[in-house]
Amino acid sequence: MTLEARTEAASAASPELSRSIPATVPAHSGMRAGATLIIFLPPALLLFTVFVFLPMAEASWYSVFNWNGLGRPERFIALKNFGWIFENAVFWRAVINNLLVIAVSLTIQLPLALGVALWVGGRAWGSVAFRMIFFLPYVLADVAAGLIWRFLFDGDYGLAAAITHALGTQSFYLLASDRWAFASIIAVIVWKYFGFHMMLYVAGLQGVDKSLLEAAEIDGANAWQKFRHITLPALGPMIRLSIFFAVIGSLQLFDVVAALTQGGPYNTTHTLVSFLYYFGITRMRVGFGSAVGDVLLVVCVLFAFAYKRWVMRDD
Numbered sequence: 001m002t003l004e005a006r007t008e009a010a011s012a013a014s015p016e017l018s019r020s021i022p023a024t025v026p027a028h029s030g031m032r033a034g035a036t037l038i039i040f041l042p043p044a045l046l047l048f049t050v051f052v053f054l055p056m057a058e059a060s061w062y063s064v065f066n067w068n069g070l071g072r073p074e075r076f077i078a079l080k081n082f083g084w085i086f087e088n089a090v091f092w093r094a095v096i097n098n099l100l101v102i103a104v105s106l107t108i109q110l111p112l113a114l115g116v117a118l119w120v121g122g123r124a125w126g127s128v129a130f131r132m133i134f135f136l137p138y139v140l141a142d143v144a145a146g147l148i149w150r151f152l153f154d155g156d157y158g159l160a161a162a163i164t165h166a167l168g169t170q171s172f173y174l175l176a177s178d179r180w181a182f183a184s185i186i187a188v189i190v191w192k193y194f195g196f197h198m199m200l201y202v203a204g205l206q207g208v209d210k211s212l213l214e215a216a217e218i219d220g221a222n223a224w225q226k227f228r229h230i231t232l233p234a235l236g237p238m239i240r241l242s243i244f245f246a247v248i249g250s251l252q253l254f255d256v257v258a259a260l261t262q263g264g265p266y267n268t269t270h271t272l273v274s275f276l277y278y279f280g281i282t283r284m285r286v287g288f289g290s291a292v293g294d295v296l297l298v299v300c301v302l303f304a305f306a307y308k309r310w311v312m313r314d315d
Helices: 004-013 016-019 027-062 080-086 087-122 126-137 140-153 159-167 181-205 210-218 222-234 237-251 257-261 270-281 286-311
Strands: none
Touching: 016 080, 027 087, 027 286, 087 126, 087 181, 087 237, 126 181, 140 181, 140 257, 181 237, 181 257, 210 222, 222 237, 237 286, 257 270, 270 286
């Protein structure tokens, strides 16, 4: 008989004896927790300090200098870099472009991902294969995806050229048009990232209580009523998480823009990160670029804390 069984038998036989038996706490549990903390915490803190905290601190330091990235920053200009940022028309165009990406993500990309997830989220034949097909664009590297679509949009050799030649019309260069270039980027973004959100929703659908759906069907509820009153509330935490990823990802968008247009034509397709890179790093205005990075950091941190505080507080 084990120690636990003997203890239970003695407690049943004599209540007074059960009160005198001390509760045993495994001594090794605290030691194991402490050892795990000692082993894993210092490397994590070291990586965070070297690759996150120190670069952020350096960017804040460089942002108050007019510095080209060579030698030591010596020309202190206080907050003039931030003033130049807010006076730059391209910066505000980049802000508008980021807001457009966020709007399209929330109104088109996420509903599309949810609809596809409802279609392929079951156990029907071929659903797993379709999940993989829709998820593959997300697995593809951002730069590779951008280069592929840049070829497809090419008015001389790509898919756009084939369509215009088949219709007998003049070649059209989507990425060279200030009216259509950013719309093309948004189309690539929706194609590239909706599979990620689809998989989030598919994972959330696995947690929907099937008995509630069956009971609602017995009560005569139609498909829309079951979705609205059972499936959608159950997916609430996953939808809120998906919105968070969509907004933060839109604010950090760079690779697709760099591969497709590099911010052109006429600086009409820049996002905040591409503006930072092309107007700061490539032009050797590291202090200016650092100031842009500080602005973007503040925006992301404020959004993350506010969203966690007011939207995801119960998740």
